[in-house]
Amino acid sequence: MSTETLVPVFAALGDETRWSVLEALGDGEASASALAGRLPVTRQAIARHLSVLEGAGLVEAVRAGREVxxxxxxxxxxxxxxxxxxxxxxxxxxxxxxxxxxxGL
Amino acid sequence: MSTETLVPVFAALGDETRWSVLEALGDGEASASALAGRLPVTRQAIARHLSVLEGAGLVEAVRAGREVxxxxxxxxxxxxxxxxxxxxxxxxxxxxxxxxxxxGL
DNA sequence: GCTTCCTGCAATGATTCAGTTGCACAAGAC
DNA sequence: GTCTTGTGCAACTGAATCATTGCAGGAAGC
Known part of the structure; x- marks a missing residue:
């Protein structure tokens, strides 16, 4: 893991809401819609956060039928x-x- | 170190310029003006970054006469x-x- | 087929942030 | 005392970001 890829990870972790998302995912994998039911933000906001987290390599997307x-x-x-x-x-x-x-001086 | 104080640290580390500042400080302590001579940003910008880093507890200010x-x-x-x-x-x-x-299911 | 639920894209608004310039003030250097 | 240098504060611009609403499309369920 190089220093270049390190900065986006820290940027991703430097947001309170994103930690909420990560904590919610700690109960097991979930879709953006499912997370929106548990967190006080809209699905789209969560989708963006998940996209940032995915870009940082902190989460992984898994297609399960029509949901991600x-x-x-x-x-x-x-x-x-x-x-x-x-x-x-x-x-x-x-x-x-x-x-x-x-x-020594 | 609690989780609350953790987020600002990550936010501080999630910036490329701030890493440049930290790297420059790796050669020893320096003032904002001194750092401005080595980095391609103005003294004020560096001062702001140092303030953020200080808020995150990553750097410490030391007064030495008229310089900090x-x-x-x-x-x-x-x-x-x-x-x-x-x-x-x-x-x-x-x-x-x-x-x-x-x-188990 | 139709309905329902989940996803994706676009536009908008508000806030935050990075960086700049300009000026005032304080403390050494001469 | 005067000059120089370092710091601090304030205002401004431009860009990025967080979050919203609205709408279109697609895949399962009936």
Missing amino acids: RYRVLASRLSATARRLDAIGAEWDRRLAAIREIAE | RYRVLASRLSATARRLDAIGAEWDRRLAAIREIAE
């Missing part, structure tokens, strides 16, 4: 967490090195 | 990564349980 069900891709979350952890560790390393140089 | 230097808080990154990993694991657990029930 969405399911969470937990692997994407884990991969993002790993990348974030690696970046944090890298920063720790660099900042520690800077501190060391500063003390 | 910002430094990365790598710990926030690590904490966010841990939370994300925990959420991913929780989803894995729930989705596995659902799958198990579905097979």
Whole structure:
């Protein structure tokens, strides 16, 4: 997972409503219409959010007859967490090195 | 780190320019004016981004005379990564349980 | 066939956001 | 004291985004 694909994931996760959608999908896969029944937004709004989440690779669309069900891709979350952890560790390393140089002066 | 404070962090990380700012701060703490010399945006734009990053707890302001230097808080990154990993694991657990029930039918 | 439900596209409105310019003020440098 | 440099606030523009309503099409159910 490169840094370029990382930014859209964070952008997708940086919205409260989208977290509601993800939480609702935690009960199992569901269609946009089904989610609209549980959340205080219209079906179209949810469809847009699902499209954003799908673009970020956080959910996956599955056709089931005439309806389209969405399911969470937990692997994407884990991969993002790993990348974030690696970046944090890298920063720790660099900042520690800077501190060391500063003390050496 | 609660879920509420998590969303602003993701929103802050969901912007390419903000990543440029963070990367530039990886070389050590710097002021908004100094960063403006290295990035293709004005000082005010950078100041706004730094304000967002500070609000998310990703950077910290340090007064040094008349200038305000910002430094990365790598710990926030690590904490966010841990939370994300925990959420991913929780989803894995729930989705596995659902799958198990579905097979049991 | 007809009806019903779910999806998809288009247009609109309101809000937010990124970025700019301009100006005022404060603190070092000389 | 004067000049320079860094910061802060305010107003403005343009673009993106969130959410809405309305309507058309398509696939199952009867």
